[in-house]
Amino acid sequence: MGATLRALRALVLLACFHLLGLALLTALGALDWAAHRWAPAGWALKLYVVSFLLAVPVVRGMLLLRTPRDEGVAGVPVTDAEEPRLWAAVRDLAALVGTRAPDEIRLTADMNAAVTEDARLLGLLGGTRRLYLGLPLVAGLTEARLRAVLAHELGHYGHFDTRLSGIAERCRAHVARTVDRFEEKSGHTIAKERARQEKRSAKRVARGRSAREVDTTGVGFTYRAMARVYTAYGRFSMRATQSDARRQELAADLAAARIAGRDATASALRALPALDDAHAFYLSSYATLGVEFGMLPPRGEVFGGVRRLLDARAEEPAGAGAALPVEPVSPYDSHPPTAERVAALEALPDDGRGSERPRPALDLFDSPEAASVRVEDATLAPEALLMRRLDWPDLVHEAMTARYVQDTEPVRAALKTAPADSGPAALLDAFLDAVDSGTAWDVVGGLPRSEEAAAATGRAAREFARSSLRRELARLVTAALASDGRARWQLSWSGPASLRLAVGRTGALDEALDAAISERSDTGPLRELLATTA
Template sequence: MGASLRALRALALLAGFHLLGFVVLATLAGADYALFRWAPASLAVKLTVVSLLLAIPVVRGMFMLGGRGPDDYPSGLPADPDTEPELWRTVRELAEQVGTRAPDAIVLTAEVNAAVTEEARLLGLLPGRRLLFLGVPLLQGLDQAQLRSVVAHELGHYSNSDTRLGPAIRRGRDQMLGTIRDFEARADRTRDKERARQERRNEKRAAKGRSAREVDPGGAGFTYRALARLYTGYAKLSLRATLADARRQEYAADATAARIAGRDATAAALREIPVLDSAHGFYLRSYALMGTDSGLLPPRGAVFGGFGELLSARALQLLPLRDELPDEQVSPYDSHPPVADRVRRIEELPPSPVESPAAGTGGTAGAGGGKGSALDLLTGPARTLAELEEAVLTPDARAMRRAADWPELLTESSRARLGALDSPLHRALADYTGDLPTMAVLLRVIDDGQLWQLARRLPLSDRTAEVTGRAFQELVRPALANGVTGMVLAELAGRSRLSWTFSWSEAAEVRLAPEGAEHDPEAAVAAALADRPDTEPLKRLLLDPAR
């Protein structure tokens, strides 16, 4: 389907939404006319008020503005042509090869993604300002040939006029979803009002000594929900049509990328991006953001810069993931085809001219791209990574204290996390003794022979709660061991007797200070939780060597 037909269909779907609104309004008006003509006046007035309330979401949806504001775009750092000449040269060269106008602006983002938009007007008949959003994590994880394929793919959306229809399709989708949300919100409010009315009635009955009736909102809000279902049905029809087009556009853009940047580079990039996405999520959780709960961030420039360190250190661990393409469920409402299907289609293509041996260039380098890191396209990567933090992080995040280095970030965040520990064992101990849940209190409980009575206060499964004696002890012992170990570590951390070894390639390792190295925390905890509890190993472990 060509761009003109897609524009015509987008216009028809948008017009269909408004036509549906007019049909609903006409139906409500016709019902009001019939009521005033044949029904009692009091009933007609009441039901007309109801129809006017129903008409409000319809009218609001029909006149809802669908334009995209600055806040709707990903936040990022604009790449100035004078500051990043090599990146701009590459993008403009690719635009010329694709046969389309280059973007007017390039914005570097913190996402594992690339995207293009065009602020077209009049259903795409008039072109508009073009923006290319390029995720810095892609630059850190892809080589230059792979990045060229990603950019060529996005520019292919321009050449196929895919972005021209974006505003119209987005406006129709926003109007439909906004109308549905409005109906559902009004239905919820109507149901809540009915429930509150019945509860007030029960309060009055109770004040008179009469029994309360069951609170049941019943069909309150039914009409709103019925109209919401009507619009939902049309929205599904519209989304199926537009998203089916979107999937076809992805295939076409993939073909453009393979032609311009090479089949192998395009397939490799598609295999790499899901790996980068997974690794980036792990990096944020386990490294960059591990100190935010204690108000601490990595050194300046390292919030996003550390991702490259992790990729280098874990290259061998990530290698098998490139052969394990995501097993995605196909849905009519997916905007992108499954990655595995896209890779299969690309790998079935013949080699493009840039990969032909006759080109005499040794592969994709002949297309103007090399095997070097895509990050090298930036003039000053370290400067860009630092500036990206200022552009992307929230004001609260930028105000956080910066660690001197990664080991300090690990140590301080780990100590803070242990110091704030509030485990089920802490809560059970406080509930059982009425005292602050400290190690001293826990040791006293164990020495008094009350460990298993304390264990009954822990969250237990139905099976564990039903058994007694030795069976109960065996079932609850692992949870107790986890809780006691956490309390021991928190106690040692509070006394600065723990140290953490930072690593990009492995999980952080926690160690006892040298003066306590002869003690085995795991064995000490096991002894305290044995059938015949012995707390002496724990007491020796926790004894301050300075005393």
């Protein structure tokens, strides 16, 4: 479908939204007229009020004139003087695509790249073009793959996708805003009715009568019904445009293959799902490891540090041979399945550009470290920027230690003999004393248990308790040793963090723990081991 027909369809969908609003207003007016003619005055007055309340969100949705513009995208603009090689590469690719280069390049903290255009007159006139480029994405790609990604995004400019998307975006904004209004009204009505019923129930209880169950069934139904009407239209308009949106993605893929090469484009698509998973894992397991305790990695490493994980696990986000995820595709997804896109690319004739020497995409940046710092400063919340910064080895050690110390608090609460302000070492001594006296089983029994453990009886219950005792004892030992500096958590980019004890002590520690929880518990080996590591 050509740009003119796509624009016409988008305009028709937008016009139909307004026609839907007029139809609903007409229906409400007809109900009011019928009530005026035939309904009792009291009922007619109530219907007038309901009609007015329903009409307000409809009218406000129809009068929404401004389309939101990149309000939710955080990015740092980078100038030609700051990153000349990046700008030169983008301009060269835009010339090869046959389109105008973006006016701005904004660096983001996302594993993504995207383009927008502030088109005017519903897309009839072009406007400011912006390219959003995620630094984590750059860190995970070779230069050839990054060029393929950029060529794909610039291809959307060449096909007028970003300009015409303004009309569709306005329609979506109209629908979403109207649905939000109705749902907000429905929620307010339900809350008001709940408060009224709870107040009446409290009065009944004060008079010595039984309270009535709060029932808001049916409250706010009219608002929800109106919201469903607009939601249904929103789904219809999205499905009407999604097939074309998917064709746009395939066309942009072909443009990228023509410019950056078939193999580079296909391998970039293959790598993206694995890179996305690696980025999510990095954020949860490394970058935010110490956030709960007020600690962050060094400046520039919160988002930029993902390159360390990717370098250490280079074989995991594979390239040309990576398996593609098989997921059901939503009818509202604007992108075709990745497997379909890769298959279409790999079916193209070999263009002879598959043997180029891979270079890191970060080579296009003069100073990726400085860019990471700027993105971090612009993206993190103010309270996060005030957190303590530690080098990676110290961050892993201190965060893991703090987490283990925190996890010993349930034992402290259950162990009545442990002082509230004692450290992990004192708490461990108190727990070992409880093991010697046989009261540790009662302490462990007071800790949270799984449903299976809670339901167990006899020997099975004893085994569950023994396992729990060993776990809590090992946790206390770890917290005590790490807090006192007798053990240290070791950073690893290729696997989980590990606790490093004195040479040859790990096996002895396991044996000492087993002896402490045996049928004839003996804490002597463990106490001796703890004393020798001091």
